[in-house]
Amino acid sequence: MLAQLVVSGIGQGSIYALVALGMTILFRVTTVVNFAHGELFMFSAFVIYLLLNAFDVPYLLAALAAILVLFVLGSVVERVLMRPIRHAPHMALAMMTVALSYLLRGVVRMGWGGDVRSLPPMFTFDPVMLGTVVLAAQDIVTIGATLLLVAGFFVLLQRSRFGKLAQAATDSPRGAALIGLNVPGFHRTMWGVAAAMAAIAGILVAPVTLLYPDMGAQVLVRAFAAMTLGGFGNLGGAVAGGLLMGVLEQLAGFYVSTAMIDIASYIVIIVVLLSRPAGLFGRVERVRV
Amino acid sequence: MRMRWLALGAILAICLSGGAQAADPGLTKNSIKIGVFGPLTGPAAAFGKAQLGIRAVYDDLNEHGGINGRKIEVVLEDTACDPAKGIAASKKLIAQDQVFLLHGGSCSNVVMALKPDVIASGVPYVVATAANASITDPVAPNVFQTVATTATMGRTMVDFAMTKPDAKRIAVISHSDEWGKSGHDPALVELKTKFDLTPVADVTFERGSINATPQVLQIKNANPDFVLAFLYPAEYAIFLREASKYGLNVPSMGSQAISIQDTAQQVGNPAIMKNVYVFYPLAAQIGDAKIARWVDIFTKYNPGVRLESNGLLGMGGAEAVIEALRQAGPDLTRAKFLAALDNLHNFDTGILAAPLEFSPTHHAGMNGGATITYVGDKLVLIHKFTDAQK
Amino acid sequence: MSDPRRLLWPALLILAALPPFFVNDYVQYILNSILVYAVVAIGFNIVLGYAGQLAFANAAFFGVGAYTTAICMGRWHWPFLPALLSAALVTALVGLVVSLPALRLRAYYLAIVTLAFGELLRWGYIHADWLTLGSSGLPVPAASMFGISLASDRARYWLFLCLTALVLWGSANLLRSRFGRAVVAVRENESAAAAMGIAPALTKIGAFAWSGCVVGIAGAMFALLLGRINPESFDLSQLLLHFSLVMIGGLGSLVGSVAGAVVLTAAPELLRNVAGLEEIVFSLLLIGVLLFMPKGLAGLLSRVAVLREHLYLG
Numbered sequence: 004m005l006a007q008l009v010v011s012g013i014g015q016g017s018i019y020a021l022v023a024l025g026m027t028i029l030f031r032v033t034t035v036v037n038f039a040h041g042e043l044f045m046f047s048a049f050v051i052y053l054l055l056n057a058f059d060v061p062y063l064l065a066a067l068a069a070i071l072v073l074f075v076l077g078s079v080v081e082r083v084l085m086r087p088i089r090h091a092p093h094m095a096l097a098m099m100t101v102a103l104s105y106l107l108r109g110v111v112r113m114g115w116g117g118d119v120r121s122l123p124p125m126f127t128f129d130p131v132m133l134g135t136v137v138l139a140a141q142d143i144v145t146i147g148a149t150l151l152l153v154a155g156f157f158v159l160l161q162r163s164r165f166g167k168l169a170q171a172a173t174d175s176p177r178g179a180a181l182i183g184l185n186v187p188g189f190h191r192t193m194w195g196v197a198a199a200m201a202a203i204a205g206i207l208v209a210p211v212t213l214l215y216p217d218m219g220a221q222v223l224v225r226a227f228a229a230m231t232l233g234g235f236g237n238l239g240g241a242v243a244g245g246l247l248m249g250v251l252e253q254l255a256g257f258y259v260s261t262a263m264i265d266i267a268s269y270i271v272i273i274v275v276l277l278s279r280p281a282g283l284f285g286r287v288e289r290v291r292v
Numbered sequence: 293m294r295m296r297w298l299a300l301g302a303i304l305a306i307c308l309s310g311g312a313q314a315a316d317p318g319l320t321k322n323s324i325k326i327g328v329f330g331p332l333t334g335p336a337a338a339f340g341k342a343q344l345g346i347r348a349v350y351d352d353l354n355e356h357g358g359i360n361g362r363k364i365e366v367v368l369e370d371t372a373c374d375p376a377k378g379i380a381a382s383k384k385l386i387a388q389d390q391v392f393l394l395h396g397g398s399c400s401n402v403v404m405a406l407k408p409d410v411i412a413s414g415v416p417y418v419v420a421t422a423a424n425a426s427i428t429d430p431v432a433p434n435v436f437q438t439v440a441t442t443a444t445m446g447r448t449m450v451d452f453a454m455t456k457p458d459a460k461r462i463a464v465i466s467h468s469d470e471w472g473k474s475g476h477d478p479a480l481v482e483l484k485t486k487f488d489l490t491p492v493a494d495v496t497f498e499r500g501s502i503n504a505t506p507q508v509l510q511i512k513n514a515n516p517d518f519v520l521a522f523l524y525p526a527e528y529a530i531f532l533r534e535a536s537k538y539g540l541n542v543p544s545m546g547s548q549a550i551s552i553q554d555t556a557q558q559v560g561n562p563a564i565m566k567n568v569y570v571f572y573p574l575a576a577q578i579g580d581a582k583i584a585r586w587v588d589i590f591t592k593y594n595p596g597v598r599l600e601s602n603g604l605l606g607m608g609g610a611e612a613v614i615e616a617l618r619q620a621g622p623d624l625t626r627a628k629f630l631a632a633l634d635n636l637h638n639f640d641t642g643i644l645a646a647p648l649e650f651s652p653t654h655h656a657g658m659n660g661g662a663t664i665t666y667v668g669d670k671l672v673l674i675h676k677f678t679d680a681q682k
Numbered sequence: 683m684s685d686p687r688r689l690l691w692p693a694l695l696i697l698a699a700l701p702p703f704f705v706n707d708y709v710q711y712i713l714n715s716i717l718v719y720a721v722v723a724i725g726f727n728i729v730l731g732y733a734g735q736l737a738f739a740n741a742a743f744f745g746v747g748a749y750t751t752a753i754c755m756g757r758w759h760w761p762f763l764p765a766l767l768s769a770a771l772v773t774a775l776v777g778l779v780v781s782l783p784a785l786r787l788r789a790y791y792l793a794i795v796t797l798a799f800g801e802l803l804r805w806g807y808i809h810a811d812w813l814t815l816g817s818s819g820l821p822v823p824a825a826s827m828f829g830i831s832l833a834s835d836r837a838r839y840w841l842f843l844c845l846t847a848l849v850l851w852g853s854a855n856l857l858r859s860r861f862g863r864a865v866v867a868v869r870e871n872e873s874a875a876a877a878m879g880i881a882p883a884l885t886k887i888g889a890f891a892w893s894g895c896v897v898g899i900a901g902a903m904f905a906l907l908l909g910r911i912n913p914e915s916f917d918l919s920q921l922l923l924h925f926s927l928v929m930i931g932g933l934g935s936l937v938g939s940v941a942g943a944v945v946l947t948a949a950p951e952l953l954r955n956v957a958g959l960e961e962i963v964f965s966l967l968l969i970g971v972l973l974f975m976p977k978g979l980a981g982l983l984s985r986v987a988v989l990r991e992h993l994y995l996g
Contacts, residue, residue: 004509007538011505018502036790087973093789094736095972098929101922102968109961117337118598119526121558130537137537212502213526213558217335220918221500224801227794235790256506261495262468264506266805269798276795277783333960369954375908375915380711380951387707401819405910426818468808470817470912 007136008253014142016229016249017149018208022222023229023241024153025200031160031236032173032193035085035096039104040226041219043198046107047073047205048214052120062123070202077198081191089190104219112216120214145207152200153242160238169193225252228268231275234285243284316626318392322358324617324624325365326350327385329396330420334372338525339398339549341597342421342606343368345586346395348593349610359614360622367391371402378402379409386413393418393629395613398606400424400442401470411435416630418613420606423548424474428655436633438609438648440548440658442471445571446479446522449545452569452663453518454487456543456677463493463511465531466522472496475522475547492516497527504534512540519544525551529558536564543677545663546570551600552664552671553578565666566682572664574604575645577671586643608641612648612657615639645673698843702836710835711907716947717842718903721849723927723939725896731934732857733889734869736793739780740924742800743894745916747773747901749807752820752911757813762825762832762906769902770895777894781887800921807913819912822905832906842903846940849896853936856892865889926964930971932980941979 026040037043047069054065080103088095124141131138160166169189172179176186212218229248233240248268256264275282318325330343350364358364367389371378378399385391386409393416397403403422410417411432418436419427425443428435440448453462462483466472483489493514495507508531511519519535521528521544528546532555535544544567546555552570559565576582578601586607590599597603616636620628636657639648648657662673667680674680701713726740747769754765780799784792807814814820825832832838856862867875868882876882905911923946931942949967950960975981 004513007509008505011503015503015505036793084969084973088976091972091976094730094933095929095976097736097790097793098925099969099972101925102965102972105922105961106965106969109959109965112333112337112961113959116598117335117340119338119529119554119558121529121560123560137539139537208502211530213529215526217500218502221502231794252503253506257509261497261507261510262809264501265498266802269802269805272798273795273802276787276791276798280787280791372960375910375912376715377950379908380708380715381954383708383711384951384954388709401817401910401912401914404819405908405912408909468817469914470819473817 004257005254006134008257009250010133010136010138011142012250012253013146013246014139014249015253016246017142017146018204018222018245019225019229019248020242020245021145021149021152021204021207022201022226023233023245024149024156024238025197025204026226027230027236027238027241028156028160028200029193029197030230031238032169033085033190034173035100037197038097038100038223039080039107040197040201041221041223042104042107043073043077043201043219044205044208044222045214045216045219046076046111047202048122048209048218049111049115049120050202051206051209052115052122052214055122066206069206070199073198073202074195078191078195080198081194085194086187086190108216108219115216117215122210122214124210141207141211148203148207149242149245152203153238156238224268228271230282231272232282234282237282237285240282240284244282316392316624317390319362319624322362323365324359324362324393325367325389325391326613327367327369327382327389327391327394327396328420329369329371329378329381329385329394330398331373331402332368332370334374336373336399339373339421339602340370341600341603342398343396344594344597345590345603346420346606346610348589349586349607349614351593352589353614359617360624362622362624369396371397371399373399373402375402375405379406382406382410386410386415391415392624392626393613395609396420397422400427400474403427407432407435414626416626416633418609418633420609421602424470425478425656426474431653431655433652434630436650436655436657438612438657439605439644440571440573440646440661441656442474442547443478444656444659445548445661446475446477446520447482448661449475449520449547449571450479450482450486452571452675452677453520453543453545456518459517459677460489461492461514461516461518462489463495463514463516463519464491464522465493465495465497465507465511465519467499467524467527468496469499471524471549472522479520479522497523497531499524499527501527502530504531505538507531508534508538508540511535512538516542518542521546523547524549525554526558529555532559532564532568533561536561541567543567543569548573548605548661549602551602552666554600556666562666562669569663569665569677572601572662572673573645573658574601574662575643576673577664578604579671583643604643608644608648608658611641611643612636612639695843695847699840702839707835710839712947712951714835714839714842714907716943717839717846718900718907719923719927719947720846720940720943721900721903722897722924723931723943724849724853724936725893725900726924726928727931727934727936727939728853728889728893728896730928731932732862732869733865733886733893735784735886735889736789737780737784737796737890738793738921739777739796739800740893740897741916741918741921742780742796742803743773743776743897744901744904744920744924745800745803745807745913746776746894747898748905748911748916749814749820749901750898751902751905752822753813755825755905756820756822759823762827766899766902769905770898773898773901774891774895777890777892777897778887780894781890784886784890785883797918797921800916801918804913804916807916814913817913819910821910822908825906838906841906845899845903849899850936850940853892853896857936861885861888926968928978929968930978932978932983935978935980937983938978938980941983945979 050069051065054060172186229244233244252264252267330340332340347366354363369381395418397419398421400422416434423442425441428437466476493511550570556565616632619632634652636650645662646660750769750772751765754760864880864885868885872882927942932938
């Protein structure tokens with residue numbers, strides 16, 4: 004039983020990790036916490052649904068198109084909504100992302116009503132049996148994708164020249180501009196990338212979760228807990244945090260009470276922030292106040 | 293001098309005509325105003341289809357000449373499943389639109405919040421699809437329910453589960469919100485009082501959750517004969533998928549909120565659906581000639597809206613309203629309408645699985661329901677587990 | 683020679699007391715809602731606008747105030763006034779508790795921990811059904827105060843009007859006092875304030891407690907308004923509404939808080955028949971305000987010179 008719960012928890016946690024990763028990248032680079040990330044994830048799922056059902060596009064193509072659409076959407080959001088208020092206090096930036104989340108939800112609800120839709124699963128091979136433990140195909144793919152992405156971004160941000168430029172743009176936008184970096188353009192690109200990551204999460208996860216306008220909310224909370232646990236701004240931390248949250252929920256739900264699953268995230272957030280705000284792996288970020 | 297007589301005559305005329313129209317609000321010589329409200333937007337918008345079905349029945353009636361020489365004028369308001377908004381909607385309909393009667397409400401917490409004001413106002417209120425038993429318990433003279441209450445549903449689900457031969461171990465999974473509780477609690481009472489049993493597993497599963505592994509494993513550990521699920525559609529589908537994944541292959545039963553065709557599509561696996569039974573409040577499955585009339589009415593007046601059982605659920609109540617209006621006669625008053633409803637006995641609405649039965653002391657009109665399940669790839673209505681040969 | 687402008691507020695109050703005589707129950711209910719949310723916005727503005735703390739606990743305070751009132755009146759059969767005072771006191775205490783992490787955490791961390799706290803409380807409302815009756819909701823019985831029944835929307839309006847006026851007056855005075863100035867000083871530059879002899883920690887704690895007290899009163903009003911309290915009423919969408927009240931009304935403006943309440947309560951009612959668009963219109967409104975009117979409605983009103991001195995007290 005324990006083994007099954009842990010395995011299932013890792014599978015579940017990789018969803019949280021994937022979403023947390025996208026939010027962390029954006030936070031690292033722009034110091035903005037994107038409360039709309041769950042809705043970007045939801046929106047991408049509906050884009051695929053639209054392409055599949057209204058235009059009969061093959062699955063792989065629809066998935067790629069969704070990533071592209073979300074990249075563009077993210078860039079547009081940065082240019083139109085975030086850039087004009089980039090010097091405003093954090094409160095305003097946070098509120099803007101919240102407003103965006105409501106806008107996306109409203110648009111999707113207008114288009115598809117309150118019905119629950121479903122996407123066909125991307126992979127239909129049988130679950131893998133590790134002894135008596137069941138590991139679904141979906142879970143394997145999600146875990147794999149998450150690890151791949153975190154490794155990729157780690158290399159990108161820590162080892163490549165692009166990463167150094169990103170660091171420069173974050174630490175000192177003015178200095179970076181002075182040496183010729185297009186800082187606003189850079190932010191725009193990163194917003195696009197973060198949105199594209201939400202799309203990847205959506206593609207992998209939506210067949211499991213079923214589609215409805217409010218599907219992003221729960222995942223967002225878990226992602227927050229993951230980021231908090233791992234340390235805000237730490238890529239590996241976000242992934243580790245996500246996996247830990249997944250396992251924690253499963254264990255608490257089985258051994259304590261299923262009523263605990265709901266609030267595991269909140270308890271983690273409160274405990275971590277009150278005792279060790281930097282989380283497990285984070286360093287204290289200097290946040291603009 | 294003449295002016296004075298003219299003025300007096302005018303005043304008298306106004307008073308007399310005013311007297312002739314001192315009838316109930318919402319009534320004119322050729323129209324009856326009905327206030328229809330429900331969750332047209334928001335997280336419960338899928339259940340707001342019931343209000344669209346209700347309006348369609350009234351539209352159809354108007355097309356066939358109305359009732360006793362009057363046509364129905366529907367005023368539609370949104371509650372978004374929020375008590376504050378729902379109270380505002382009911383107050384608007386009563387105080388501003390001045391409707392003759394209210395017909396609405398699919399979220400029980402909203403209905404419970406607006407009920408005291410509606411009772412005080414005396415406006416007849418026929419509840420659409422809100423199913424909490426407390427709505428008509430204690431009975432109020434002007435409030436009527438036209439679908440099976442969650443208490444009735446919970447009891448019926450237990451009774452059905454126990455018709456499975458040798459059923460002794462019943463597991464329950466439910467949402468912890470008001471709706472889930474209102475089915476869960478009466479079910480447990482029925483299980484105890486009628487069969488002297490307690491559930492071998494009793495777990496909660498939250499709305500919006502995407503993973504049911506701990507719940508499935510807990511239930512599987514308890515080795516049940518039957519699982520009762522007081523869950524909304526998405527969560528029920530997720531539960532079914534995960535149950536199959538971990539080898540929990542026992543019959544399960546879903547609530548009134550579940551549309552079995554949608555669930556089949558979301559689960560995507562006919563082998564799983566073999567074990568699925570759903571409490572079904574309608575007289576036949578969609579596609580059957582028996583309820584074709586209402587299916588046609590719904591689609592005619594709501595083009596582009598996807599039809600499933602939720603849309604049809606409120607239409608039985610609309611038929612009851614029309615029947616009571618008919619019985620109250622052309623000299624219509626609210627008191628007569630209420631009296632007609634109070635005396636509606638064994639009324640077959642045509643669309644509901646059981647006839648509606650009201651009396652002055654019992655306003656929860658529907659006391660039973662059927663069960664729907666797949667036999668092969670066909671949908672079949674049954675009343676006992678053993679009715680379906682699989 | 684007494685300043686005729688000093689008659690402005692009493693005149694407004696008398697004007698505001700008139701509507702119940704010529705509106706129907708529906709409009710009366712909307713006016714009552716406006717007053718409840720005006721008090722909510724004032725309370726939130728104290729923490730968000732004046733103290734400058736990104737604390738997302740307002741929906742939690744609101745819920746505590748409402749549940750305290752509902753439990754006192756509905757389960758223990760207290761009359762309204764003691765229930766109201768308890769709500770204010772208990773919520774002020776909760777505010778105090780929430781202020782403690784605020785002393786150590788900055789910006790986003792505070793936001794997230796207070797958000798988590800609010801959701802934890804809501805879980806508590808659902809699962810502590812021995813006290814709160816859980817998801818079924820807690821009915822609030824008909825109230826009366828000093829022998830006058832509060833069962834009608836009209837009577838409640840006058841009560842709410844008095845409470846709102848009291849809260850406005852009290853907050854305005856507090857903001858003009860030494861304590862109020864200290865709150866703003868700590869917001870602007872904590873080290874400088876400390877160098878001046880102000881104790882930042884105590885000031886912040888005081889601001890949170892005061893905000894809690896005000897929002898607790900709003901919660902009591904809310905319990906009376908609806909007649910029934912459910913856990914779902916205090917979720918994240920309620921928090922978003924509170925935020926919008928403050929941002930659209932004007933951060934740091936008491937009058938703005940009232941204006942925000944008027945707009946955000948009346949607008950959805952006026953938009954009733956444009957079904958489905960409400961979420962979209964609401965979010966576009968918020969985006970518009972954030973982009974073009976960062977000072978909110980108060981900013982707009984401050985163009986009118988005679989109002990300027992009344993709008994921002996800190």
